[in-house]
Amino acid sequence: MKIASWNVNSLNVRLPHVQDWLRTQQPDALCLQELKLEDAKFPLAAIEDAGYHAIFDGQKTYNGVAILSRSRPEDISKGIPGFVDDQKRVIAATENGLRIICIYVPNGERVGSDKYQYKLRWFDALTNYMQQQIADYGDVALLGDYNVAPEDRDVHDPQAWEGQILCSEPERAAMKRLFKLGLKDSFRLFEQPPKSFTWWDYRMNGFKRNLGLRIDHILLTESTATRCDSAAIDLEPRKLERPSDHAPVTAILR
């Protein structure tokens, strides 16, 4: 079973890339973030034509998440129960017995800002939600744009980024609290090339110079991690014309 996550930065703009990627990569489930469209404008027919089911929770202009899947999604849930939030950032479903949770963590803008406080509060709510989801389902995969580079090796220039948004100690502590629930970073279960990243700024030729961060992750519960054969970042879509600023990340489960 191949599972994947991709922040597409507008599904409207990126639909051709998503269609190509589904055709060439054939994931069993693909989590999408930053749809940037209302549910009424979700391209359901195009996704179904590609052979996939789709569940989604979108809004105008910002945010929005979806799960595309080969199998019919079961036990669908949107948002974090008990956490009131206008921003559409979480959707979950069970696929072939695996609980798949798709997240778009707030960016946080700048350390100390209101949006930063919201990001940390949001992480707390996610952690409580995940504790319950793991207890309820056991086999769980948490995929998405976490907007956190967990370690210095996930940053092209750790000194320049030290203490900055996406790298600050409270954000990394929030990631560690997820790991303490037993979740494993699938990418780090395997040997990986140095300077592996999932996001590059559109400006300054960031991708060509590999000035990136690894902020998109697939976390797996221990029972699921033991079934994981490989994990990777697919750089190819980032090389296309008019790309998303994020690359897709994948994990293969037995």
Next chain:
DNA sequence: ATGGCTTCATAGTGAAGA
């Protein structure tokens, strides 16, 4: 250089992303 690029929005000294 609180800049650089891209998206969605509106016609802003634009907002937000990361």
